[in-house]
Amino acid sequence: MDSNDDRQSEKQEIWSWGAGTDGQLATGLLQDEHIPQLLPFQPSLSFISCGGAHVVALTPGKKVFTWGRGTSGQLGHGNLVNSLGPKSVDVLNNFKITNVSAGWNHSGFVTDIGHLLTCGDGSFGQLGLGDNVSQCSPVKVLHFESWHVQQIAFGMRHSLALLKGEKGDQVYSFGSGKRGQLGISNEKVKSISLPMSVSGLDQVNVGSIVANGDHSAAISDNGHLYTWGRGFDGKPGMCFPERVISMVSFTQVSLGWNHALILTEEGEALMLGSHHGVLKNHQIQNLTKHNINEEQVKKICGLNGIKVVGVASGAEHSVLTTENGAVLTWGWGEHGQLGLGDTRDHNNPQVVSMGQSGAHEYATSNVYCGSGFTFVVRNL
Template sequence: MEGNKEEEQQQEIWSWGAGTDGQLGTGKLQDEHTPQLLHSLSSFGPISFLSCGGAHVIALTPGGRVLSWGRGASGQLGHGEMVNGLQPKVVQALEGFAITHVSAGWNHSGFVSETGCLFTCGDGSFGQLGHGDCDSRCSPEKVAYFDSYKVEQIACGMRHSLVLVKGGQVYGFGSGKRGQLGISVDRVRSLSLPQATIGLDNIKIMSVYANGDHSAALCAAGEVHVWGRGFSGSNDVYIPQLVTPHYFRQAALGWNHILLLAADGEVFMLGGYGHGILNGAQMAAQMEQMCEKPDEGGLQKFHGLTGKKILQIAAGAEHSALIIDDGSVMTWGWGEHGQLGLGDTTNQTGPHAVCFNRTFNPQHLVPRVFCGSGFTYVVGMPADSKT
């Protein structure tokens, strides 16, 4: 019986969706419509965190080691070359550092060390690497601007980056034409050196988020601020704007929507027709059955989850996912590449449970979900894991 219990508590990693750049880690260059159990990461030990980008993935181990795989044509994998990686591989340039946070953007990557140093690589054509130029880099390079700061987080979007430093100040760099840098009341084409985001003074920021041309920040009080491209066709926002009147504990950004998990466990969405994914009158009518009428700020509460306790939310480019306390993983939105894991390429307006041919028992394995632009990962974390 002891052996069975030990086997149950082994970490499991599953992937599905778009895979033609090797981002699923299956060793195949093809899409997968159902969850695939991965074995390619087992030799590296447990994985504590994943970040999924446009078509690449960055993995972090509890000891601060970094792995990457998938699309690498812009150098975003950090392996010293601009080629795709079919299998997970250690980022050798970071082996001398204990990395505590990573972020995968569309074609660039960021890494934060235990000592508060920031490293970036990949596409730099909009200044999104923060090195004062628009050059791309195929190996992680330290961002000198933050030498006198202790960086805590980086969030990489489509063509911009946000950085959170100790003390709560947020900095932006890269493309700013939709207001996603939050540095001015006017349009800023791009910046190659970090500049402080305005409008967040005297607010204790806990997390920053970036995807597409959107930016967001979650503060210690549970308030969420958003800026950048306007949701649902609204005007672009150049200075962080408070999402009211609710208090949240998690946020997840897509290309056209933001998912918000409230303190009481309810899920809200801003953008699109409740899921921020699919447009059209028919889709809007279907979504009216799932969501309340938006409030003055455009925020909608999702009815399809009534009575369920939500533990985690995640958003890809145009799909969404969440974890329920019974171990269920649910997805909805754009499904063209099989990123919903439901066995087909159908779009879904409401949450559907993903079948893993096994049941996640929260007493043994607690699933966490991570979304890339058109693909999804689930990591089953041992319940007693400290990571």
């Protein structure tokens, strides 16, 4: 790493586990890992985004490293080759990158002046470049050149961008829309390759956006949650953002393929939908109903009043971290993505052990999920 800000941090540990056959765990091995692995490289990372089988990482010095599957060009290295470990995205070295996102097979990078660059699979228009061509190096999205992009969120085959400006906040989308995840029409759109404004958020001050699978979501500055795209629990999809009606304020949302984890202002983790084949109706508790096809926000059993500070969702697994730094996982475990030493599914949150020092001595643990793998950045 080049700058002083990007040197190895003595107060940070990076752990990974789960599916690893494309190099996405950065262990240097092409294999699944059923227990947490302390990574042999220890750069200082400020943010990680995990995709289908690749990872995009941002350093405090605003530099970008990627690794894992690269067969669609999603690593941005100018080729279609996998990477077993972190490799600098050299074409971005002249930029200061402030936000990144990894989709299933595509990636995006936001600069400090609000420009967006994308690379990877473009077959559904998810790169926002006006065509369906894939790119193996980051290319600027010219549609946003006169706007200020603040944040991006990439799903399976679609992309969201949050724009800030004098006229207020706007969310744009592009890519596949067959489940309504673009939020641009009252009918489901096959795909679009140029960004279009998401309907129904014009009067909302959007604080953050999230995408995964065929789902999209946004949280407003005042804690309201909006979702659109594929419905949860087999319910019909929504073509426009709809607010989840609740008496509590939300601070974070993380989307899986069939579920969403939501974090309240009070530190309670809640769920929309369920892990396919894992959580049963008798293992959840109804909290309230919202106006989206009578879906239900649900309490998660087994937390016993534990204060949660962060949530993350894979395709079918969930991860949360508590105020004392403990990491808990549950859901689908076929690839060891729960970090519990086996490949079984687990119905209720279980504490993950990382190292001999135990799980409760750390001030903060930031958690991130790919489709079948997990990363934790622990600040000691």
